[in-house]
Amino acid sequence: MNDSPKVSIIVPTYNRADRLEGTLRSIVSQTYQDFELIVVDDGSTDNTSKVIESFPTAQYLPLEKNSGVSKARNIGLACAKGKFICFLDSDDLWDVNKLKIQVDWMENNTNSQACYTDEIWIRNGVRVNQMNRHRKYTGDIFRHCLGLCIVSPSSVMIRAKLFSEIGNFDESLPACEDYDLWLRICSRYPVLYVNEKLLRKYGGHEDQLSRQHWGMDRFRVDALDRIIRGGFLQSGQVKAARDILTNKCRILISGADKRGNQELLDKYQALLSMHQE
Numbered sequence: 478m479n480d481s482p483k484v485s486i487i488v489p490t491y492n493r494a495d496r497l498e499g500t501l502r503s504i505v506s507q508t509y510q511d512f513e514l515i516v517v518d519d520g521s522t523d524n525t526s527k528v529i530e531s532f533p534t535a536q537y538l539p540l541e542k543n544s545g546v547s548k549a550r551n552i553g554l555a556c557a558k559g560k561f562i563c564f565l566d567s568d569d570l571w572d573v574n575k576l577k578i579q580v581d582w583m584e585n586n587t588n589s590q591a592c593y594t595d596e597i598w599i600r601n602g603v604r605v606n607q608m609n610r611h612r613k614y615t616g617d618i619f620r621h622c623l624g625l626c627i628v629s630p631s632s633v634m635i636r637a638k639l640f641s642e643i644g645n646f647d648e649s650l651p652a653c654e655d656y657d658l659w660l661r662i663c664s665r666y667p668v669l670y671v672n673e674k675l676l677r678k679y680g681g682h683e684d685q686l687s688r689q690h691w692g693m694d695r696f697r698v699d700a701l702d703r704i705i706r707g708g709f710l711q712s713g714q715v716k717a718a719r720d721i722l723t724n725k726c727r728i729l730i731s732g733a734d735k736r737g738n739q740e741l742l743d744k745y746q747a748l749l750s751m752h753q754e
Contacts, residue, residue, distance in 0.1 A: 484512040484576060485559030485637065489549035490567035491519040496679075497528050503570040505532060509577035512563075515556055517549040547646035547654040554645055562635045568679045569631040575675040579634040582671055590639045591662055592669040594632040596676040615670035619663040619714055623701070623721040626656040628668070632676045635662070653696035660704050664714055692732065694725045695741075701725070702748060723753045 486504055490497050504514055514535040518525050520543035529537050538552060550564060561583060565571060575594065582592050595613060598605050614621045621627060643661040646654045662668065701722040705715055726749040733741035 481558040481560070482511055482513040483559055483580060484509075484561045484563055484634070485553075485557035486512050486514050486563045486565060487550055487553030487557065488514070488516045488565050488567055489519055489546050489553065490516060490521065490525060491543055491546075491549075492521045492523045492525065493567045494521070494523040494525045494528050496568045497525060498531065499570060500565060500567050501529075501532050501535065503573075504565065505534070506573055507571065507576045508574050509580055512576060513557070513559060515553045517553045519543050519546065519549040545648065545651060547648040547650060551645045551648065554640060557637060560637055562637050562640070564630045564633065566631050569629075570677040570679075571631075572673075572675040572677075576634075578671060578673060578675060582669060583634055583636070586669060589669050590666040591633055591635040592671055593628045593634075594671040594675040595673055596629055596632055596678045597674050598678050598680065600680045613670050613672070616667045617663075618668050618670075619660070620717050622656070622659050622663050623718055625697070626653070626659060628655070628659045629676060629678055630655045631678065639666075647700070650696050650699065653693055653700060656697055657700035657703075660700060664704065664710055692729065694729060698722055698725050698729065698745070698748065702752070705752065719752045723749055726752075 488500065488504070501514070501516070504512075514532070516529055516532075516535050516537050518529070518537065518539040520540050526537070526539065529535055536556065538556065540549065540552070554562065561580065563576070563579075579592055579594070583589060586592075593613075598607060610625065611627055613627060618627070639662065643658070643665065647657050650657055701718050704710065705718050705722065710718065726745045729745045730742060730749065733745060
């Protein structure tokens with residue numbers, strides 16, 4: 478007899494006690510209930526533990542020190558028992574039918590390794606429209622993911638067995654760790670797009686990674702360099718990835734030159750020389 482849940486939901490959190498309750502409430506209120514909830518507290522110093530006490534079915538994994546969202550998610554993955562994996566950032570909310578719709582999609586498309594949904598963006602309390610560069614695609618989306626990450630971690634459902642093939646989140650990346658993961662997935666497999674707004678994604682607050690790190694393309698370039706040198710991309714994928722990497726390197730070189738940062742200037746000039754044709 479198999480008592481494992483169908484879905485494992487991993488919620489990394491750090492000092493977001495003021496928002497965490499709403500996030501967890503959107504999970505426990507799902508119309509689909511065959512899931513386990515794993516909350517990884519990445520060294521919070523606020524009353525996060527008190528909030529989680531209100532959700533007795535959640536597995537609470539407190540870490541002694543803040544180690545970053547990648548490590549928190551990876552710890553959650555190590556404990557997950559579900560056939561499907563979902564992530565939900567602790568400042569986002571799910572539609573009540575999110576799990577049911579995605580489970581149906583994955584079970585009706587047994588060859589698909591992952592799917593993601595549309596989303597509603599709320600910034601500083603105001604709904605905003607996504608720009609065209611954030612447009613969603615379905616199927617072979619690798620080239621569409623090279624410029625920036627169009628897949629929100631909170632919107633995905635992934636077959637758990639896929640992580641044994643592609644690896645987990647890269648803990649060396651302080652940001653853009655999701656971009657790196659989606660490139661590894663999308664370079665190997667088609668990804669289905671569920672054209673329904675099943676996620677409310679909140680932005681504008683000070684603790685977002687995009688506000689803590691300048692020059693996010695630095696991390697995207699690192700991810701691109703690794704995936705190109707990994708040796709498993711097809712020739713057309715290599716060319717597309719190199720085109721984006723060299724363009725980003727040129728922009729970073731210009732910025733490093735203006736700031737007089739010789740270390741970064743040397744790094745990106747070397748990468749440009751290595752990858753440009």
